[in-house]
Amino acid sequence: MFVSPGFPVRPCPECQAGQLHRQYLAYYTWLGNDLITVPDFPAWVCDLCGHREYDANALNRLSLILSPTAGSAPKRRRRVRPQVRQRVKNPRPSQPE
Numbered sequence: 001m002f003v004s005p006g007f008p009v010r011p012c013p014e015c016q017a018g019q020l021h022r023q024y025l026a027y028y029t030w031l032g033n034d035l036i037t038v039p040d041f042p043a044w045v046c047d048l049c050g051h052r053e054y055d056a057n058a059l060n061r062l063s064l065i066l067s068p069t070a071g072s073a074p075k076r077r078r079r080v081r082p083q084v085r086q087r088v089k090n091p092r093p094s095q096p097e
Helices: 056-066
Strands: 019-031 034-046 052-054
Touching (some): 019 056, 034 056, 052 056
């Protein structure tokens, strides 16, 4: 557990008495049947009750990395050009052609 200096301290929403400090912890999550472990994951931890809030930006990045479509090329949509309507000669010519 590594405490990061320089980050502002916030009040704990759980116990309202402690303060949340920025720390780097091991993060565990399940991906299907596999347990994923991420070391040095940024989190805010209360110094009294131990309540944890994981960093939202880091969670977003992790979910992008672990998504099933990560690393695959996006499917390209095939553009279909609109059909150009051929100009029809005047169906009622005033003079015969």
